[in-house]
Amino acid sequence: MGPDTVLTVAEEAQLEKWIIEKALLGFPMHPDELKDSVQRVLKTINRPNPFVDDRPGRKWLKLFLNRHPKITQRSAEIISKARASVSEAGIRNWFQELNEYLQHENCAEILNDPSRIFNGDETGLQTCPKTGKLLGPKNYRNFYEIASGPEKECITVLCTFSAAGDSAPPMVVFPYKRIPRDIAVSFPDDWGIGRSDSGWMTSATFYEYIANIFLPWILKRHIKLPILLLLDGHKSHIGMDLYNLCTQKGIMLYCLLPNATHILQPCDVSVFKSIKVHWKEIVRQHKQKTTKSITKNTFIPLFKKAYEQGVQPSIIKHGFRKCGIFPFDADAVDYLDVFRKEEKNKKIILINKILLMLVNTRLR
Structure with missing residues (x-):
């Protein structure tokens, strides 16, 4: 009708x-x-x-x-950070659901091939990171360090790594409508240049990365398709265009367990830490050589050095192994760390309840 x-x-x-x-x-x-x-x-x-x-x-x-009655619309439940804490049961359930999903898609063999398992995520690098404590006279209070760049400027970098220890070319995102020539010519030939109004990753830049950088890299290396790409659900920016592209090309996107990326995401567990350690060292060396600030125009050559030094196959493999992604093993996760965080959250909840009771008692 x-x-x-x-x-x-x-x-x-x-x-x-x-x-x-x-x-x-x-x-x-x-x-x-x-x-x-x-x-x-x-x-x-x-x-x-x-x-x-x-x-x-x-x-x-x-x-x-x-x-389309198969689709329903429900309100999301707002929960506190304490209630959203990760449990061992939740982590083990995520492993089981991923395994069941791949079996349903007749792709369970992916979990046995490290070259077909990937993790992608973005991180921000400050042009003026804190480089640590300084030396000087014992009673001298005014310890100053000349900033190497705008103090609050942060540049977004998207990276993707495989369980085999390989690293796909990254994408660096700048807050421009049109990338200046000086920045464009500073990029390595296979790296991606992203742009957005805010300088953060968007659906459009993420699509450009997958379509123009990551997928061609996969095909050039003759990696068997389909592949598994694990993403942080808060930053994945999966639009319909990207979904269709990945479905057609054999890129299986899967979301990591919410609030557990510090446990399950190799990028966070090992690789980004290594990159940022080397980035701070590069910045420190830059300060010793020149008084010129690190700007968007000079960022890429310096970051390239930190990336090449920080991204090592052994570090990447360690991250996937520690997260239990490859070898695929839920027992490899450090559940003691999870329990420590759970106990801390329980103590915080208990303390808040006691404080609330005391306040209510005084008010009466």
Whole structure:
């Protein structure tokens, strides 16, 4: 009944499949993300529609959900950081769910091949990091150090590593509409140059990285497809274009357990620590050689040195092994560290309850 839908039956079926599969992979979608995706599709195909600026509203969303009863809309439960603490049971369940998902997709053999298991994440590098304590007279209070660059400037870098110890070319993101020539010519030929208004990773820059940097690197090295790419759910920026690309090309995206990236993400556990240690050393050496500040124009050559020194196959492999990703083993995780954090959170909750009781008693 009624007029035809703006999107075809096939297009809506594709949206339904995207929403369901994205949720199963650990990336549930916000309604605004769906509306944004439809807007991009309509602007691309230039199809007439009744929407303002080609973007559907609440009525369209309600009717879309009515047409696709497999999808439901629920309010997210807001929980405190203490309640969101990670448990051993939660971590082991994540390992089991990933294994079951790969078996369902007939791809369980990926877990036995380190060259097909990847972890990607972004990190920020300060142009003026703290380089440690300084030496001087014992009773002299005014210890100053000339900043090597804008004190609060932070440049985003996206990196991807495999369990085999390989590192895909990174992408560095700058807050520009158009990358200045001086910065562009400073990049290694195979590195990615990203740009966004904020200088942070966005859906568009993440898509560019996968399509133009990561995927060509995979194909050039003749790595067997499909591959598994583990991502932090808070930073993955998975749009419909990226989902379709990865599905077609054999890149299986899967979300790491929320609030557990410090335990399960090799990038955080080992590699980024190594990069930042060497970055601080490069900055320290730079200060000794010149008084010139580290700027966006001079960042890449210096960071390249830190990246090459900090990213070693042994360090990458150690991260995957410590996280239990490869070899795939939930028992490899340091659960004592998890328990320590749980006990700390319990103590904080107990202390807060006692303080609240004392305050209420005084008020009475």
